[in-house]
Amino acid sequence: MNAALFRQTLPILFGYLPLGMAFGVLFSTQLDYAWWYAPLMGVTIFAGAGQILAVSLIAARAGLLEVFVAMFVLNARHLFYGLSLLGQFRGAGWRKIYLIFGLTDETYSLLTSRPRPGPREDEQRNDFRITLLNQAYWVAGCALGALLGDNVAFDSTGIEFALVALFIVLTIEQYKALGETFPLWAGALSAALAVALLPAAQQLIGAVILATAALLIQYRRNRDNVERVHG
Amino acid sequence: MDSTLYILSFIAVATVATFATRVIPFLFLSRHHEHPLLLHIGRYLPAAVMALLVVVFLIKSASWSAPAFGADALLPCAVVILLHLWHRNALLSIVTGTAVYMAIQQSGLTTL
Numbered sequence: 001m002n003a004a005l006f007r008q009t010l011p012i013l014f015g016y017l018p019l020g021m022a023f024g025v026l027f028s029t030q031l032d033y034a035w036w037y038a039p040l041m042g043v044t045i046f047a048g049a050g051q052i053l054a055v056s057l058i059a060a061r062a063g064l065l066e067v068f069v070a071m072f073v074l075n076a077r078h079l080f081y082g083l084s085l086l087g088q089f090r091g092a093g094w095r096k097i098y099l100i101f102g103l104t105d106e107t108y109s110l111l112t113s114r115p116r117p118g119p120r121e122d123e124q125r126n127d128f129r130i131t132l133l134n135q136a137y138w139v140a141g142c143a144l145g146a147l148l149g150d151n152v153a154f155d156s157t158g159i160e161f162a163l164v165a166l167f168i169v170l171t172i173e174q175y176k177a178l179g180e181t182f183p184l185w186a187g188a189l190s191a192a193l194a195v196a197l198l199p200a201a202q203q204l205i206g207a208v209i210l211a212t213a214a215l216l217i218q219y220r221r222n223r224d225n226v227e228r229v230h231g
Numbered sequence: 232m233d234s235t236l237y238i239l240s241f242i243a244v245a246t247v248a249t250f251a252t253r254v255i256p257f258l259f260l261s262r263h264h265e266h267p268l269l270l271h272i273g274r275y276l277p278a279a280v281m282a283l284l285v286v287v288f289l290i291k292s293a294s295w296s297a298p299a300f301g302a303d304a305l306l307p308c309a310v311v312i313l314l315h316l317w318h319r320n321a322l323l324s325i326v327t328g329t330a331v332y333m334a335i336q337q338s339g340l341t342t343l
Binding site for chain 2: 075169
């Protein structure tokens with residue numbers, strides 16, 4: 001395992017361990033199930049907000065159809081993430097299914113922002129390793145939290161800010177790579193609108209839909225301008 | 232339903248629902264990966280999503296009432312931005328910003 005690759009995932013380690021532990025603690029204090037169900041969920045579901053919602057759904061013994069709808073709606077923003085990776089994951093062979101499975105907010109952020117100097121196949125292999133590392137951090141967090149339960153001793157209050165800081169750094173990197181501010185404004189304003197107008201559970205999906213709509217309008221504008229020039 | 236069966240079927244359903252949100256674009260749009268609209272989205276959506284994640288999570292990380300008025304998250308945010316523009320070392324920016332945020336949150340200044 002390449003050290004530079006591991007370094008790229010360190011911010012996710014700092015974010016996923018405490019968040020996974022928060023889920024694990026919640027799981028073992030709210031529910032009456034064996035601790036290992038928590039890391040099992042990290043292995044098969046691998047979704048932060050989704051798993052935390054799952055704890056309250058399990059506690060309420062929600063019907064399975066309701067569970068499907070709730071999890072699908074909560075994670076619906078991921079529908080848009082794939083749109084920007086259709087080309088990048090093309091031809092990744094057996095790794096492709098895992099790359100798609102592992103598309104959390106954080107993995108998506110890293111995979112779409114990191115430099116890709118090597119040949120395509122090597123970079124897809126690196127994408128795969130990054131996804132695997134990220135999931136390992138998450139599962140470890142879920143297991144630790146569920147095992148420790150209420151006995152978490154150290155004060156890690158605020159450590160989850162590592163993920164916010166990661167998103168800030170990646171926004172700057174995206175700006176440097178693109179040289180354009182429009183997508184940044186589109187995203188930031190969509191988020192502000194969504195937070196102002198929507199209940200907490202729908203803010204992320206609302207913001208992603210608004211931002212995508214802004215990009216569609218920008219695309220049509222550009223195309224009309226091109227037609228005017230050439231027509 | 233017995234409770235072991237319930238949690239196992241719960242996990243299976245949640246797994247399928249989450250994976251569905253991630254795989255659907257690849258199932259239905261793979262053949263159109265060179266369509267100019269999808270190329271446009273593919274080029275700009277990551278930047279837009281990054282910016283919106285920053286805004287949504289910053290708002291949630293901050294205490295907006297007195298005495299902080301959001302400064303408990305906006306100050307560490309400014310530290311990350313300035314440090315990153317200056318050194319462009321991702322790990323340094325993230326670790327320093329997180330340390331500043333943790334220090335502020337644990338100091339109790341936000342709940343005076």
